[in-house]
Amino acid sequence: MNRRFQCRAIPSSWLENNGRRLDCGPYMSGAVEARELLKRHKTEPLKTLTAERNGGIFNGPRFPRVYVDGPAHGVPFLGSTDILDADLSNVSFLSKKQVDGNPALVIDEGWTLITCSGTIGRMAYARSDMKGMAGSQHFMRVAPDERKITSGYLYAYLSSRFGVPIIVSGTYGAIIQHIEPHHIADLPVPRLGTAENQAHALVQEAAGKRVEASRLIKDAVLDLSNQLGFEMAQHATLERPSISFQSSSLMLNRMDSFYSSSENIAARAAFDSACAIHGESELGNVADVWIPGIFKRQYVDDPSFGVPYFTGKEIYELSPTTDLYLKMDVAQRYGLLLERGMILIQDSGQISGLIGRAVMVSSRLHGASCTNNMVRVMSSSETDTGFVFALLSTEQGTRLLKREASGSSIPHLEENRIKKLIIPWPNEAIRTAIGRKILRAMSLRDEAASAEDEARSLVERTIEEGAR
Template identity: 25%
Template sequence: MADVWQPLRLKGFQVDPGKGLPFLSAGQVFESQPRVRKWLAAAMVPRSETRYLQPDWIMMSCSGEVGRVTAVYDEHLNKVITHDLLRIVPRDPADYGWLYAYMKTPTFFAIARSSQYGHMIKHLEPDHVLRMPVAMPDVEIRSRIGRDAEHALRMRRSARKLQAQADEIYAATINPSGVPVDDSVSSTVRASSLVAGRRRLEGQFHRADVLKVEELVRAASKTVQPLYEVVKSVTMSNRFKRYFGDNGTTYRSASELFDVNPAVTKRIHAGLLENADTYMLRPGEMIMARSGQTYGLLGRTMVLNENHEGSFGSEDLIRIVPDESKARTGYLHTVLNHVQYGRPRVVRFASGTSVPHLDPPDIREVLIPRFDSAREDEIADLSEEATRLAAEADRLETAAVKAADDAIAALTGRHGSLHLVGNDK
């Protein structure tokens, strides 16, 4: 039903941003907002034409946590993609939706995990996947499930385009003339700036590009307000000892929350923890990744939706409760998360060496530019519609995957759905 292949192993040579071929790793491909972090020297990428993706392919992880599946989105196109993902190309386009939904089911995931080999780092080869069975219920069932799965993917693509429009409007508002941002490795600052503030001796706080962005933000806006003035709270929960079990509450790590509609892999016994309610995820609130690499998830934000309600969130999140009477949630999300004019102003507060961290007292001080209500509403409308549409896409995809698993159960005579928790099958 499909061709499965993998490009040759790639040993890339990294160059300065924008001066080579944009590259995405396996983990980035699964993110809901993949962003290029590395550029590779073009002359050192053999057979570069085999490194690019097509929109009608399916991608599957083949090392580490094998068996994860994702579609190809616009953010993946025209970029060098790691060899650590198998390319699955349906031979008949009509089978795409069913194959995608089927390969997202716990049943197929169990098949993939049972085929892996290796000790510390698990692996799958194309030949392993080619031999995996594809369940084939009645054509009407496959067509219905496939249509729902493809509709969910179209909705998700539309949501990403809406947020991209919001980002473009914000960028044009901050820097209408397109003034280049200084990216030199050194900067000159006043000595007085080194004797005030919690991060006064952190070199990253005084980076030339961040200082330029701060200058643009102040010049373009009517006024600026620290984040704490336009939200109800910015907090972080304490660390806790985890008690996992099959019958517990859905648990979401920070990295999972920023992936595309991840499957439930862990459940936690929330009743065994003190103040468990403070860790629950609530629709309408914002979360920010508070640890990780400065080029990775650190400092990214997302708006929680009704799909997250009832889930238990990691303590590795900064919780931001918006105040709609002061600033709309979609506007704040765009301001804080913008790749050029937002997130660098957040990440500058990071401290630490091997794993940098952010702290609520610093995030409360991030300056929010204020414009006329029409402009802020225009940005917020697009961002909030993107959040709504993405949430609806996740629900439709989840329903399609469940329907596929139920169809497999009916076809094979298995009673009930197959659930996976961690490495248990």
């Protein structure tokens, strides 16, 4: 079936059973087939298995947001795309006073979070490191009643190929699509006996490993910052706008004010101080650095003739997914193929966004391809690549990458300027210790994704076998 155009003949009884809806969504998503298969199992409506406020299936409230600069006066605030991200250290902060006045904003561990506006049906399992964070109204919370059903099993089922189609089938809206809690309240949940506990254990294992991976990365960045003498970010309130006075000599190479802002000058001074003590190198001398050229995106419908293709935003997610396949020869010709351990850096976008943010390619993305709008960085040594990732993930490293962006409308990073970035290059023992923590974190994320996939497969297999 062609990916861009789908057609299907359905029995008229499907129209009757779906409220005479004449839009294609409910009949093309697989929801009808899923419901028919689930009729062969003992099921319970979702609303009878949930607890907490509003019946246990609810959105956050709509309200005017008051953002603050840091944790002293704020609570981490997750949007519908943030819940899917692997790194939650760069999210915005919402006023504590505002969160205290809206308890429905607060997320608890074990909830299933479902995007319900725009792209419908993307899901995340609320881990222990998300407990107490606040969330927007653009994703639903499904709070399981632990006396009736395990949280991990419920998440595995809802995110399976039986749960997702039924959720998506309730979508409405012509321009910006939505789904509301009452649309999934009667969603049938099959009771699968011992398989439920097995799926729950796997999802919990995945959540635990993701929390541990985030801790290892945070520890590696903190350890490196301490060894290099960097001052840690205190989320101090910055001047709005940022105003500073600098020597005219700084303007000889770059005339834009952001490049010479006091925060960026301080970041450069921190790197220079560390270089004086530990030694220095240009980034391009210790790693290969390149940006693929612009190319025509030639997609294929048959995966056997292509490789998975990801956009820049998807690369930062916990479990990147795509339905796009780029022609193999295009991916090879333009150097778009990804390798395990490769560092990717968003090379375009707004300064306050993803530009300059580093992410490391996991084993699951090895051999896939991604947009040319990402800088590739890879050392000959795995541990050195891990060290470089930790260094570029420090507040100072991220600032210096963003500092190199140029352009008034859509800022871009330029390959040669990134290659010539002067970085501290300490002895091998320090680089290895930091790099190993990062590599271990990446392995944990791979293991977590595999455990979650195994939980979904277990649920799907049990449903299929029980329906025979």
